[in-house]
Amino acid sequence: MLxxxxxxxxxxxxxxxxxxxxxxxxxxxxxxxxxxxxxxDAFLAVNPRATVPVLITDEGDTLTENxxxxxxxxxxxxxxxxxxxxxxxxxxxxxxxSIAEAQGGMPVAETLRNSNPAMKGRALPGPANFEQIPExxxxxxxxxxxxxxxxxxxxxxxxxxxxxxxTYADITAFVFVDFARVIKQRIPEELAAATDWYxxxxxxxxxxx
Amino acid sequence: MLxxxxxxxxxxxxxxxxxxxxxxxxxxxxxxxxxxxxxxDAFLAVNPRATVPVLITDEGDTLTENxxxxxxxxxxxxxxxxxxxxxxxxxxxxxxxSIAEAQGGMPVAETLRNSNPAMKGRALPGPANFEQIPExxxxxxxxxxxxxxxxxxxxxxxxxxxxxxxTYADITAFVFVDFARVIKQRIPEELAAATDWYxxxxxxxxxxx
Numbered sequence: 232m233l234x235x236x237x238x239x240x241x242x243x244x245x246x247x248x249x250x251x252x253x254x255x256x257x258x259x260x261x262x263x264x265x266x267x268x269x270x271x272d273a274f275l276a277v278n279p280r281a282t283v284p285v286l287i288t289d290e291g292d293t294l295t296e297n298x299x300x301x302x303x304x305x306x307x308x309x310x311x312x313x314x315x316x317x318x319x320x321x322x323x324x325x326x327x328x329s330i331a332e333a334q335g336g337m338p339v340a341e342t343l344r345n346s347n348p349a350m351k352g353r354a355l356p357g358p359a360n361f362e363q364i365p366e367x368x369x370x371x372x373x374x375x376x377x378x379x380x381x382x383x384x385x386x387x388x389x390x391x392x393x394x395x396x397x398t399y400a401d402i403t404a405f406v407f408v409d410f411a412r413v414i415k416q417r418i419p420e421e422l423a424a425a426t427d428w429y430x431x432x433x434x435x436x437x438x439x440x
Numbered sequence: 441m442l443x444x445x446x447x448x449x450x451x452x453x454x455x456x457x458x459x460x461x462x463x464x465x466x467x468x469x470x471x472x473x474x475x476x477x478x479x480x481d482a483f484l485a486v487n488p489r490a491t492v493p494v495l496i497t498d499e500g501d502t503l504t505e506n507x508x509x510x511x512x513x514x515x516x517x518x519x520x521x522x523x524x525x526x527x528x529x530x531x532x533x534x535x536x537x538s539i540a541e542a543q544g545g546m547p548v549a550e551t552l553r554n555s556n557p558a559m560k561g562r563a564l565p566g567p568a569n570f571e572q573i574p575e576x577x578x579x580x581x582x583x584x585x586x587x588x589x590x591x592x593x594x595x596x597x598x599x600x601x602x603x604x605x606x607t608y609a610d611i612t613a614f615v616f617v618d619f620a621r622v623i624k625q626r627i628p629e630e631l632a633a634a635t636d637w638y639x640x641x642x643x644x645x646x647x648x649x
Contacts, residue, residue, distance in 0.1 A: 280539075280590075290528045298507075299535030306527035318515035319499045326508030330489075359586060364575045377568060381489075 234259045235277065235285040237269075241336070241410040245297045246284035248402045251437035253308055257286075270358070281358045298328075301399050313399045323393040327385070327400035331392075335378040335407040342371030342414040368414075375411055379418045382408070383425035391428070397435075405432045443468045444486065444494040446478075450545070450619040454506045455493035457611045460646035462517055466495075479567065490567045507537075510608050522608045532602040536594070536609035540601075544587040544616035551580030551623040577623075584620055588627045591617070592634035600637070606644070614641045 234250065234257045236243045250257055262268050262283050269281045278285050278295050286294045286303065294300045305314040315321035344354045346368035354363045382404060385392055392400045408429055411417060418425045432438055443459065443466045445452045459466055471477050471492050478490045487494045487504050495503045495512065503509045514523040524530035553563045555577035563572045591613060594601055601609045617627060617638055627634045641647055 288528065288531070292528055292532060294531050294535055296535045296538040298538045299531040302534045303527050303531035306530050318512050319497065319501055321515050322497070322503050322508040322512035323501060325511045326503055326505045329505040329507045355583075359583075361579055361582075362575075364573060364579070366571075366573045367576070370570055370573070373570075374564075374568075 232257045232289055233287040235262050235274075235283050235287075236260070237262050237264050237283045240264055240283065241339075241406050242282070242297060243284035244410075245402055245406050246286065246300045247440055248406065248437045249297075249301050249304065249313060249399065251440055252313055252397070252402070252435075253304055253311055255304065255308060275358070279358065282356050297403070305399070313397075313402070315393075315398065320393070324398045324400045327392045328403040330381070331378075331400065331404035331407055334381060335375065335404060335411075338371035338374035338378065339407055339411050339414060339416075340371075341367045342375070343368075345371070346414075372414060372416060375414070375416045379408070379416075379422055379425055382418075382428070383422035386424035386428050389424075389428075390431070397432070401428075401432055405429065405438065409433070409438075441466045441498055442496040444471050444483075444492050444496075445469070446471050446473050446492045449473055449492065450548075450615050451491070451506060452493035453619075454611055454615050455495065455509045456649055457615065457646045458506075458510050458513060458522060458608065460649055461522055461606070461611070461644075462513055462520055464513065464517060484567070488567065491565050506612070514608070522606075522611070524602075524607065529602070533607045533609045536601045537612040539590070540587075540609065540613035540616055543590060544584065544613060544620075547580035547583035547587065548616055548620050548623060548625075549580075550576045551584070552577075554580070555623075581623060581625060584623070584625045588617070588625075588631055588634055591627075591637070592631035595633035595637050598633075598637075599640070606641070610637075610641055614638065614647070618642070618647075 236247055236259050262274055268274055269283060275281060280295060282295055284300060286300045288303060294303055305312055315324045344350045345363045345365060351363060352360050354361045391397050392404060418429055420426055445456055445468050447470060471483055477483055478492060484490060489504060491504055493509060495509045497512060503512055514521055524533045553559045554572045554574060560572060561569050563570045600606050601613060627638055629635055
């Protein structure tokens with residue numbers, strides 16, 4: 232297998248944490264988004280949609296979405312499942328990962344991409360160029376604050392988002408909460424359950440990679 | 441089980457098609473988004489995030505995301521799998537559903553919600569109110585056209601998005617392509633593979649529900 236990573240971006244970090252938590256070692260190549268390497272002819276030949284992460288599997292598939300990379304690895308290497316074993320567990324984990332993507336990941340990305348001068352003309356990932364929309368940056372900050380409250384509500388009385396086990400849903404939510412530093416947002420201290428959860432995950436070896 | 445549906449909205453249609461394709465019959469309640477019933481106290485007690493679809497499972501879980509509802513039903517009722525059986529199949533299906541959500545569903549929703557006078561002050565689903573951003577509507581139309589091209593590329597030489605079998609990925613993509621009518625966009629005839637695929641799915645009984 233071959234894993235295309237970018238050390239500075241949140242999406243590939245999700246796959247990197249997942250691979251580490253599964254205890255897998257996969258040959259890795261760095262793609263520098265700062266140098267726009269994802270738009271190079273060499274990388275577009277790997278993924279014409281110009282995004283990382285990418286996992287090339289032993290079957291020869293090119294997987295370009297975290298949902299797909301995680302689903303593949305959890306199905307192929309079922310030891311230490313991170314996406315659940317019962318129908319109920321699988322559903323809860325998928326649900327909270329989807330919620331974290333839509334309510335956390337999207338607003339952080341929208342704020343960064345629509346306000347950072349370095350991303351002028353590049354307000355969306357992918358091969359096409361789109362201009363920044365400043366209102367999206369403002370809206371994103373408001374939404375991230377709501378996301379922190381949503382997490383805190385879900386984490387009442389729980390160690391992790393879906394119960395007592397660390398899962399794919401925690402990876403998704405943690406990576407986006409941590410990345411909110413780029414828009415100067417962090418979980419307010421008074422949200423104790425969410426703060427404790429964040430601290431607990433930050434201490435895992437996979438979070439330091 | 442109990443399924444909260446809304447006959448006019450694309451997200452619950454995905455779950456409705458999935459349930460029908462699985463051959464399941466589930467007690468269903470309609471939630472009228474036109475009447476803002478999703479914001480009623482009664483429905484907020486079911487889903488405080490004010491979205492449909494919702495599936496209440498026999499285990500008592502409240503599932504609020506299509507990814508979760510489909511994952512649950514495919515795991516619990518493994519006959520007629522719609523999300524694959526091998527790791528490779530599962531990953532490809534998840535990948536194309538995620539791509540269709542991000543590259544198709546999002547732009548259609550952004551265009552409708554940021555241009556329709558009836559959605560003034562309701563530019564995002566959920567309990568919080570956000571103002572419309574007209575630039576998002578313009579951007580959405582451009583992105584939907586790119587999505588049609590992406591689908592056509594993927595469908596070259598294929599009956600369905602991930603190969604010879606109809607799956608969850610086809611449901612996701614079809615529902616958003618079909619819903620693009622509300623922003624007056626449809627697959628251009630010259631994209632023959634995508635047009636044929638759309639016609640093929642439109643003819644399935646589950647698409648008429």
